[in-house]
Amino acid sequence: MNYVLGIDLGTSAVKILLLNQNGEICDEISKPYPLIQEKSGYSEQDPLQWVDRTTEALSEIVAQFDGEVQDIEGISFSGQMHGLVLLDQNHQLVRNAILWNDTRTTDQCRQIYQAIGKERLLDITKNPALEGFTLPKLLWVKENEPDLYEKAAVFMLPKDYLRYRMTGKIHSEYSDAAGTLLLDINQKEWSKEICHHFELKEDFCPELVESHAFVGTLNEEFAKKTGLSSSTKVFAGGADNACGAIGAGILTEGKTLCSIGTSGVILSYEQGGDRNFQGKVHYFNHGKENAYYSMGVTLAAGYSLSWFKDVFAENESFEELLEEVKDVPIGANGLLFTPYIVGERTPHADSAVRGSFIGIDAAHTKKDFSRAVIEGITFSLNESIEIFRENGMEVDTIISIGGGAKNKEWLQIQADVFNAEIVKLTNEQGPGMGAAMLAAYGCEWFPTLQECADQFIRKGKTFFPNKDDAEKYQKIYRLYKSVYQQTKELNEGLKEFRQ
Ligand SMILES: Nc1ncnc2c1ncn2[C@@H]1O[C@H](COP(=O)(O)OP(=O)(O)O)[C@@H](O)[C@H]1O
Ligand SMILES: O=C(CO)[C@@H](O)[C@H](O)COP(=O)(O)O
Numbered sequence: 001m002n003y004v005l006g007i008d009l010g011t012s013a014v015k016i017l018l019l020n021q022n023g024e025i026c027d028e029i030s031k032p033y034p035l036i037q038e039k040s041g042y043s044e045q046d047p048l049q050w051v052d053r054t055t056e057a058l059s060e061i062v063a064q065f066d067g068e069v070q071d072i073e074g075i076s077f078s079g080q081m082h083g084l085v086l087l088d089q090n091h092q093l094v095r096n097a098i099l100w101n102d103t104r105t106t107d108q109c110r111q112i113y114q115a116i117g118k119e120r121l122l123d124i125t126k127n128p129a130l131e132g133f134t135l136p137k138l139l140w141v142k143e144n145e146p147d148l149y150e151k152a153a154v155f156m157l158p159k160d161y162l163r164y165r166m167t168g169k170i171h172s173e174y175s176d177a178a179g180t181l182l183l184d185i186n187q188k189e190w191s192k193e194i195c196h197h198f199e200l201k202e203d204f205c206p207e208l209v210e211s212h213a214f215v216g217t218l219n220e221e222f223a224k225k226t227g228l229s230s231s232t233k234v235f236a237g238g239a240d241n242a243c244g245a246i247g248a249g250i251l252t253e254g255k256t257l258c259s260i261g262t263s264g265v266i267l268s269y270e271q272g273g274d275r276n277f278q279g280k281v282h283y284f285n286h287g288k289e290n291a292y293y294s295m296g297v298t299l300a301a302g303y304s305l306s307w308f309k310d311v312f313a314e315n316e317s318f319e320e321l322l323e324e325v326k327d328v329p330i331g332a333n334g335l336l337f338t339p340y341i342v343g344e345r346t347p348h349a350d351s352a353v354r355g356s357f358i359g360i361d362a363a364h365t366k367k368d369f370s371r372a373v374i375e376g377i378t379f380s381l382n383e384s385i386e387i388f389r390e391n392g393m394e395v396d397t398i399i400s401i402g403g404g405a406k407n408k409e410w411l412q413i414q415a416d417v418f419n420a421e422i423v424k425l426t427n428e429q430g431p432g433m434g435a436a437m438l439a440a441y442g443c444e445w446f447p448t449l450q451e452c453a454d455q456f457i458r459k460g461k462t463f464f465p466n467k468d469d470a471e472k473y474q475k476i477y478r479l480y481k482s483v484y485q486q487t488k489e490l491n492e493g494l495k496e497f498r499q
Helices: 047-064 106-116 118-125 134-144 146-151 158-167 192-197 220-226 240-247 302-312 318-327 366-390 408-418 431-442 449-456 467-497
Strands: 003-009 013-020 025-032 072-079 085-087 154-156 214-217 233-235 256-260 264-270 282-285 292-298 336-338 356-358 397-401 421-425 459-463
Touching: 003 047, 003 158, 003 240, 003 431, 013 047, 013 431, 025 047, 047 158, 047 220, 072 158, 072 240, 072 431, 085 146, 085 158, 106 118, 106 134, 106 192, 118 192, 134 146, 154 158, 158 214, 158 220, 158 233, 233 431, 240 256, 240 264, 240 282, 240 292, 240 431, 256 366, 256 408, 264 366, 292 366, 302 318, 302 366, 318 366, 318 408, 336 366, 336 467, 356 467, 366 408, 366 467, 397 408, 408 421, 408 459, 408 467, 431 449
Parallel strands: 003 072, 072 233, 256 397, 397 421
Antiparallel strands: 003 013, 013 025, 085 154, 214 233, 256 264, 264 292, 282 292, 336 356, 421 459
């Protein structure tokens, strides 16, 4: 029996899966690492932590593995998107990585529009200039840390840096490159026009490959440290949302995904790069060759819940925190939460807005707040579904993955708020499964990714919308939608008091 490893370099942790040829999970290990948040709006990580935690996790997997280590045939990756990693000429790190949920770059987004023009940027990249994307981060470093910028010889995305440290080879791949604002997503090449505008040398952007491309084998040093064989094949991998989609079988038109991790996304498969959402949702290359996906993003989905838990229920598990949610009626006894705790992306690209609890009553207890938090996150994701529906897409069945799919009350809330059937997968492992599938496909275990999905992905319980409950949620959703406009100005006024 042969095996593959899927490495999901998430925001909260690296999660590694060992899968056999039947798609059965033989081992899984997760190692957390911290966020570095020096100021409000800043979010960084030390890339060396990614490498060290991955090395530890792989060593543990190998130590627990009772087969022949040479039978672990391939490795691939899924990575948190958009993060900027800068290397100098000797391929040493220049600074910490600036992550996708860092929103310090509002001025740089403005500069991008001034230099390229909004319409032209949309033509080339299919996406607007958002604080979370990579190019604005690069311009921020240029403006604020010119000495460090001078030293930078190449930029990388998080999982591409990890792969470089495992193989010694530098590459980028289309699904993650699509989130940089430097890729011409239809031509599948770094945009000369954008690079030229910002004086980026040609070799500043790594060579582009497909997600399933074989990029080399493990280097001797990494193999020795982990106990893996140096003949293990390494495949490029994909952006975490592309991999989440692969791992959930979102490989044909009409399929929709809801993923609640640190961020939350509603993602829809696109066969071509030609649908026009005018930048209202993101549009990226898929991890499947020559395919795309569109997606709306809630910046702090799972993060809102983990923030709430850390601040108000530090010693409780997520299960304990959500235990009593079922005893609270729809609408959390009149309490409404907006999850804008680090700003928002879809539908409000706004880095200054912040979250709110509206309607706090002396009778409310913690369980009302817990329910309000998960309802609010779900309302925010519903705003992305609304955009898809307004653009003529039918969204009647949604595969739900990520930490948020672990709780059955929340899955039912998704069904009722989205007014769609919600399918849970039995072997749901989020993006790590997609990464492992890219390795399995790369190893030629299957002629297509679809055949790999047919073998590996198993559907579990379906949650059906309840008509009465869906109607109640519609009413509250209308109120939810008005909170953004009504609190926008207040939040701008409060901005100067944030640290
Ligand atoms: N048992 C649970 N029930 C509901 N939500 C959960 C549970 N466990 C984790 N979560 C949510 O899932 C999030 C983490 O999801 P995950 O997919 O692991 O994230 P990431 O890939 O961003 O690191 C947490 O922030 C939390 O809000
Ligand atoms: O910024 C985006 C997508 O545009 C995020 O989805 C990141 O890719 C991080 O994902 P998670 O850690 O929440 O999985």
